[in-house]
Amino acid sequence: MPTIRDVAKTLNLSITTVSRALDGYDDVSKETRQRVIETAQAMGYVPNRAARQLRRQRTDTIGYIVPAKKPQFADPFFAEFVAGLGDEAASANYDLLVSTAPPDSPEEQTIYRRWVQGGKVDGVVINRTRLNDWRVNFLREKKIPFTCLERSLDQGEEFLGVETDIQDGYQELLGHLTAQGHSRIAFIGADASLKVQYDRLRAFQQALTSLGIQPQAHLVIEGDLTPEGGYQAMLHLLALDQPPSAVVCVNDLTAIGAIHAAHDNHCVIGRDLAIAGFDGVADSAHTQPPLTTLDQPVYAIARTLARLLLQAIAREEICQRVITIKPNLLIRASSGGKR
Amino acid sequence: MPTIRDVAKTLNLSITTVSRALDGYDDVSKETRQRVIETAQAMGYVPNRAARQLRRQRTDTIGYIVPAKKPQFADPFFAEFVAGLGDEAASANYDLLVSTAPPDSPEEQTIYRRWVQGGKVDGVVINRTRLNDWRVNFLREKKIPFTCLERSLDQGEEFLGVETDIQDGYQELLGHLTAQGHSRIAFIGADASLKVQYDRLRAFQQALTSLGIQPQAHLVIEGDLTPEGGYQAMLHLLALDQPPSAVVCVNDLTAIGAIHAAHDNHCVIGRDLAIAGFDGVADSAHTQPPLTTLDQPVYAIARTLARLLLQAIAREEICQRVITIKPNLLIRASSGGKR
DNA sequence: TGATTTTACCAAAACGTTTTGGAAAACTCA
DNA sequence: TGAGTTTTCCAAAACGTTTTGGTAAAATCA
Numbered sequence: 001m002p003t004i005r006d007v008a009k010t011l012n013l014s015i016t017t018v019s020r021a022l023d024g025y026d027d028v029s030k031e032t033r034q035r036v037i038e039t040a041q042a043m044g045y046v047p048n049r050a051a052r053q054l055r056r057q058r059t060d061t062i063g064y065i066v067p068a069k070k071p072q073f074a075d076p077f078f079a080e081f082v083a084g085l086g087d088e089a090a091s092a093n094y095d096l097l098v099s100t101a102p103p104d105s106p107e108e109q110t111i112y113r114r115w116v117q118g119g120k121v122d123g124v125v126i127n128r129t130r131l132n133d134w135r136v137n138f139l140r141e142k143k144i145p146f147t148c149l150e151r152s153l154d155q156g157e158e159f160l161g162v163e164t165d166i167q168d169g170y171q172e173l174l175g176h177l178t179a180q181g182h183s184r185i186a187f188i189g190a191d192a193s194l195k196v197q198y199d200r201l202r203a204f205q206q207a208l209t210s211l212g213i214q215p216q217a218h219l220v221i222e223g224d225l226t227p228e229g230g231y232q233a234m235l236h237l238l239a240l241d242q243p244p245s246a247v248v249c250v251n252d253l254t255a256i257g258a259i260h261a262a263h264d265n266h267c268v269i270g271r272d273l274a275i276a277g278f279d280g281v282a283d284s285a286h287t288q289p290p291l292t293t294l295d296q297p298v299y300a301i302a303r304t305l306a307r308l309l310l311q312a313i314a315r316e317e318i319c320q321r322v323i324t325i326k327p328n329l330l331i332r333a334s335s336g337g338k339r
Numbered sequence: 340m341p342t343i344r345d346v347a348k349t350l351n352l353s354i355t356t357v358s359r360a361l362d363g364y365d366d367v368s369k370e371t372r373q374r375v376i377e378t379a380q381a382m383g384y385v386p387n388r389a390a391r392q393l394r395r396q397r398t399d400t401i402g403y404i405v406p407a408k409k410p411q412f413a414d415p416f417f418a419e420f421v422a423g424l425g426d427e428a429a430s431a432n433y434d435l436l437v438s439t440a441p442p443d444s445p446e447e448q449t450i451y452r453r454w455v456q457g458g459k460v461d462g463v464v465i466n467r468t469r470l471n472d473w474r475v476n477f478l479r480e481k482k483i484p485f486t487c488l489e490r491s492l493d494q495g496e497e498f499l500g501v502e503t504d505i506q507d508g509y510q511e512l513l514g515h516l517t518a519q520g521h522s523r524i525a526f527i528g529a530d531a532s533l534k535v536q537y538d539r540l541r542a543f544q545q546a547l548t549s550l551g552i553q554p555q556a557h558l559v560i561e562g563d564l565t566p567e568g569g570y571q572a573m574l575h576l577l578a579l580d581q582p583p584s585a586v587v588c589v590n591d592l593t594a595i596g597a598i599h600a601a602h603d604n605h606c607v608i609g610r611d612l613a614i615a616g617f618d619g620v621a622d623s624a625h626t627q628p629p630l631t632t633l634d635q636p637v638y639a640i641a642r643t644l645a646r647l648l649l650q651a652i653a654r655e656e657i658c659q660r661v662i663t664i665k666p667n668l669l670i671r672a673s674s675g676g677k678r
Numbered sequence: 679t680g681a682t683t684t685t686a687c688c689a690a691a692a693c694g695t696t697t698t699g700g701a702a703a704a705c706t707c708a
Numbered sequence: 709t710g711a712g713t714t715t716t717c718c719a720a721a722a723c724g725t726t727t728t729g730g731t732a733a734a735a736t737c738a
Contacts, residue, residue, distance in 0.1 A: 001456065003694055014718045019696060029716060046456035050392035051694035054723045059389065061436075068422060079418040083407060086439050090450070095459065097400075098437045100425050111429070117340065117385035120434065227625045260625045286566045286599045288627040342724055353688045358726060368686060390724035393693045684735065691728080698721080705714065 002043045011039055022047075053119075062089055062309055063121035065111055066100040067128040075225070075253055076281040077298055084302025085125055092310050097121055103128060104193075108135075116144050123147075123309045125302075126161075129195045145312035147305045150195040151322075160308055162301050162323045169294045169327040170203040170248075171210065173276055176292075176329070177246045178211050180336050182274060186219040186244035188233040188254050200250050200278065219244055223254045230257025238265050245273060246335070252277035252284045255291055259334065274335040278327070289333030296327045341382045350378055361386075392458075401428055401648055402460035404450055405439040406467040414564070414592055415620045416637055423641025424464055431649050436460055442467060443532075447474075455483050462486075462648045464641075465500075468534045484651035486644045489534040490661075499647055501640050501662045508633045508666040509542040509587075510549065512615055515631075515668070516585045517550050519675050521613060525558040525583035527572040527593050539589050539617065558583055562593045569596025577604050584612060585674070591616035591623045594630055598673065613674040617666070628672030635666045 008015045013036070021028045021036035028036075053059045064085055066078050086096045097120065101108035112135065115121045123145035126135055133152040140158075148161035177185060187204050190197040205215040221236055223229035230249060234257065237243055249255035255277030259269055267273045270289045277284055280295025304323055311318050347354045352375070360367045360375035367375075392398045403424055405417050425435045436459060440447035451474065454460045462484035465474055472491040479497075487500035516524060526543050529536040544554040560575055562568035569588060573596065576582055588594035594616030598608055606612045609628045616623055619634025643662055650657050 016718055027716060044456065046453065048694050049457045049459050050389045050398065053389035054393050055696045057723070066422065076415055076418065079415065082421065082437060083405065083439050086437055090438055096437050098421060098425055098435050099429055100422050114385065117383065118388045119340070120388050227621065256622065256625045259627070263627050282566065283595065283622055286595045288598070288602050355688055366686065387724050394726045
């Protein structure tokens with residue numbers, strides 16, 4: 001593996017000149033630069049990252065920790081999210097470091113500490129933000145750049161990241177459901193400490209109220225963002241004295257589980273029961289019947305988060321620190337809409 | 340951010356002693372070690388990774404490049420796979436570097452080159468191995484440790500990784516299908532350059548033959564491992580003069596698309612048509628009807644690949660260089676089995 | 679006792695870059 | 709012509725570790 005020293009020796013130049021030629025400084029002549037670039041290429045020289053990082057005091061790496069329960073995580077949301085981060089990072093010659101840890105666990109703390117204090121990453125992307133999130137306080141205190149999907153309550157104006165504005169989306173979705181005669185509408189949510197749960201439940205209830213329907217506490221169930229959680233929650237709803245005729249789920253995976261449970265109870269979805277999700281993961285188009293959902297451009301959101309983070313790392317002026325995204329209602333057969 | 344120098348100064352010790360105390364060498368007294376550890380802890384000292392890497396000439400990082408087509412990838416297989424790699428790496432205090440690149444593309448080559456030659460990773464995990472795979476030749480030539488899921492034709496005895504033995508699985512699956520009277524059985528596969536396509540198609544045909552059924556070329560269709568590919572392939576099959584009564588798909592995502600297409604053509608799956616997948620991704624339990632599939636322990640496979648890789652990096656003696664895994668047939672309603 | 683071994687520590691070199699602060703050579707202009 | 713300016717290059721100093729090759733002091737042994 002040739003080093004910069006080898007290249008310099010071959011060309012009878014100093015290390016300095018080679019370094020500066022390759023980095024595009026203008027204090028090296030055109031011909032010299034040409035020679036350097038060619039020789040480096042021919043010798044297969046690639047700068048050693050560790051040495052560069054040590055000297056430059058940065059890593060050209062951003063980090064993301066998948067907030068997954070114990071071993072597996074299977075939400076395609078994360079897959080798309082990671083792809084978006086990775087692609088944006090790669091396009092700026094950055095790398096993406098990935099790990100998994102259960103939300104709010106000691107492991108999570110350990111990894112963040114190792115990455116941040118050990119100087120493994122220049123910045124971090126956070127999602128599944130919690131209402132009170134130690135991560136934002138920790139990163140803020142350590143003065144490490146970071147971006148968030150959804151704003152925690154600890155963050156005021158200095159927030160940097162993406163927020164989804166779901167009010168209109170839920171208004172439209174519930175308008176669609178009530179237009180078909182539904183009035184007993186349930187909500188299968190997530191852990192109450194999550195910001196998305198807080199936001200989506202509130203938007204759901206506000207939309208209901210604005211349509212003249214009184215929200216009912218016993219029609220709000222807690223799931224866990226997985227199909228299994230959705231399945232159990234749906235069973236619970238179906239066992240009620242007066243089961244709902246429509247169910248809004250906090251994400252698509254929950255909805256997939258709910259559909260399954262309804263099927264198992266011989267409900268015909270789209271006729272006996274309307275179901276809607278949130279996210280627009282690829283699978284949602286392939287459930288039976290296809291799932292009505294509020295589609296978010298997850299891949300684009302991830303790229304945006306990475307882009308903002310890279311700008312923050314480079315200390316660029318960021319004109320728009322909060323990027324707001326509105327989900328897009330996809331009406332499919334699961335809500336009895338057009339087939 | 341305190342460095343080892345700060346710790347040494349605080350304790351009036353040399354840098355050497357601090358370093359060796361923390362690394363557990365035995366040429367430092369019990370009391371000194373204790374003092375060092377406590378002070379380092381108290382000062383919040385964490386070794387700088389870049390400096391350590393530069394000196395040790397290794398990175399404590401393994402790499403994995405998701406072989407995804409253009410922007411998105413949504414296969415939960417990858418999500419589970421990445422989680423497995425990440426967890427195993429973390430348990431050995433290693434990190435996981437992730438990127439995405441279309442298979443066999445210039446981007447793929449660039450990233451591998453950057454990682455390997457720039458010394459960003461100590462080793463690499465490969466999956467979606469191709470029949471002739473430049474990656475294995477490249478890594479072998481550069482003498483970088485790597486492990487593979489599935490063996491490419493370029494690899495002989497020096498293979499290190501996991502192979503799936505699917506012969507029995509397909510035998511059992513096709514036995515199950517023929518027992519229900521199916522004899523026109525189609526196969527929706529993947530790109531012919533992939534090792535899994537090669538293996539699974541061959542296993543499928545051998546199983547058919549052994550059951551006394553002549554494989555028919557026009558019942559073998561090429562998909563692309565996505566639901567969309569499965570959807571299109573299924574439409575094609577349904578339009579045949581004599582459509583198949585059962586369809587075996589190369590992975591679950593393909594099967595999910597196939598189910599969708601069949602539904603859209605008013606086939607009742609499990610009655611008019613049997614469909615089976617491969618992988619056992621979480622979603623396969625929640626299709627309607629639930630999908631019969633050959634379940635692979637993806638998470639465990641990924642952990643195994645990472646573990647083997649770490650052993651290779653540490654130059655440990657590896658007693659078992661090829662770990663063979665057999666998928667497990669899950670009979671669900673999509674093949675007309677038990678409900 | 680003096681010779682040998684063990685214990686506990688350390689100075690300095692190395693890892694491969696980037697950056698700082700010049701400095702010689704080649705121009706430019708009056 | 710000679711003073712200033714620009715161009716092109718470079719030596720040496722970091723960056724924060726780990727490792728090498730020691731050396732005094734203490735303990736052990738004959």
